[in-house]
Amino acid sequence: MPIASTSSQLVSSSPRVTIVGAGKVGSTLAQQIGEKNLADVVLLDEVEGLPQGLALDLMEAKGISQHSRQFIGTTNYTDTAGSDIVVITAGQPRKPGMSRDALLKTNAKIVVETATNAIAYSPDAILIVVTNPLDVMTSLAWQATQLPTQRVLGMAGVLDSARFQAFVAMELGISIADVRAIVLGSHGDLMVPLPRYSTVNGVPITELIDTTTIERLVERTRKGGAEIVELMQTGSAYFAPAASTLLMVEAILLNQFRLLPVAAYLQGEYGLHDIFIGVPTLLGAGGVEKILELQLTDTEIAALHLAAQEVRQNIEQARSLVKIS
Numbered sequence: 562m563p564i565a566s567t568s569s570q571l572v573s574s575s576p577r578v579t580i581v582g583a584g585k586v587g588s589t590l591a592q593q594i595g596e597k598n599l600a601d602v603v604l605l606d607e608v609e610g611l612p613q614g615l616a617l618d619l620m621e622a623k624g625i626s627q628h629s630r631q632f633i634g635t636t637n638y639t640d641t642a643g644s645d646i647v648v649i650t651a652g653q654p655r656k657p658g659m660s661r662d663a664l665l666k667t668n669a670k671i672v673v674e675t676a677t678n679a680i681a682y683s684p685d686a687i688l689i690v691v692t693n694p695l696d697v698m699t700s701l702a703w704q705a706t707q708l709p710t711q712r713v714l715g716m717a718g719v720l721d722s723a724r725f726q727a728f729v730a731m732e733l734g735i736s737i738a739d740v741r742a743i744v745l746g747s748h749g750d751l752m753v754p755l756p757r758y759s760t761v762n763g764v765p766i767t768e769l770i771d772t773t774t775i776e777r778l779v780e781r782t783r784k785g786g787a788e789i790v791e792l793m794q795t796g797s798a799y800f801a802p803a804a805s806t807l808l809m810v811e812a813i814l815l816n817q818f819r820l821l822p823v824a825a826y827l828q829g830e831y832g833l834h835d836i837f838i839g840v841p842t843l844l845g846a847g848g849v850e851k852i853l854e855l856q857l858t859d860t861e862i863a864a865l866h867l868a869a870q871e872v873r874q875n876i877e878q879a880r881s882l883v884k885i886s
């Protein structure tokens with residue numbers, strides 16, 4: 562007997578994630594969200610045809626990937642309405658030789674415009690910013706949307722920690738499953754990897770690896786993004802960045818209270834005020850449910866404050882470039 566389909570049967574009550582920017586990071590994240598069967602995904606881009614084509618491609622892969630989520634590709638923000646999470650990946654990636662901060666001028670306008678438009682249609686959403694320079698763009702997106710601070714997050718710490726984790730596992734020749742690493746601070750050369758809090762099955766790596774080697778791994782982590790940009794020559798990393806964003810999306814949608822380092826708004830924690838920067842947080846359905854204050858050494862605190870100082874300077878520069886009403 563034929564099975565009739567009515568339009569009401571096609572209406573989904575699934576959670577909805579909008580990804581603004583259907584480029585490398587955005588489209589990879591869309592695929593990962595579908596394959597984890599987490600949410601319907603709306604992919605939005607300014608390039609007509611690109612998000613629609615990608616969404617169709619993803620819909621055609623569903624039968625093989627065996628999940629039941631929908632993908633919509635669009636250039637129209639009305640299609641994003643009612644999203645639970647909005648992820649901003651719109652903007653340019655850097656080219657070899659560029660710093661992330663060199664993207665500030667181009668990406669500031671894009672982030673303010675896209676975040677404002679998306680949140681206008683999804684005022685209850687949690688906003689995750691991915692576009693670089695990350696800490697500054699997260700701050701601009703918050704200022705532009707006026708969302709409560711706990712609902713605005715920047716993705717960087719999960720990625721930087723994942724890289725540190727990978728380098729530690731490679732160095733020791735052990736399973737990455739046993740390695741945990743944590744990186745705080747800004748998403749740039751001044752990021753603050755914390756070897757004391759990075760472990761192999763609970764054993765601090767400072768007990769397992771000598772200081773010089775740790776310093777080399779820390780330095781490789783700090784330059785992890787640039788290493789890939791130099792290798793690829795066109796664009797920047799996207800598999801690990803998408804996977805890192807996926808972890809945050811999952812923690813929020815499933816209210817997991819995962820302890821993850823994200824760029825969150827500080828109001829006195831670590832001696833810092835009114836700034837988005839990478840710190841350990843508990844992520845749940847409300848966004849940043851709690852900021853954890855680790856005991857840091859004077860050197861670690863000084864490194865965090867130095868990173869914050871640079872972010873502040875760049876925010877000032879960005880604010881002179883874009884109008885935020």
Ligand SMILES: NC(=O)C1=CN([C@@H]2O[C@H](COP(=O)(O)OP(=O)(O)OC[C@H]3O[C@@H](n4cnc5c(N)ncnc54)[C@H](O)[C@@H]3O)[C@@H](O)[C@H]2O)C=CC1
Pocket residue numbers: 581582583584585586587605606607608650651652653654655664668671674675690691692693695716717720748796797798799802
């Ligand atoms: N926070 C992090 O750890 C990471 C950040 N990034 C950053 O994420 C951003 C995206 O990277 P990719 O996906 O590799 O770049 P991409 O160039 O592949 O994709 C960017 C997309 O944004 C779209 N776009 C630009 N302006 C737009 C607008 N006004 N409205 C809608 N769409 C717009 C473009 O058409 C393009 O499809 C870059 O700024 C990159 O530096 C990338 C990796 C890691």
Ligand SMILES: O=C([O-])CC(=O)C(=O)O
Pocket residue numbers: 654655661693720748785786787789790797798802
């Ligand atoms: O390096 C870049 O420009 C992209 C990025 O933020 C990363 O991969 O960490």
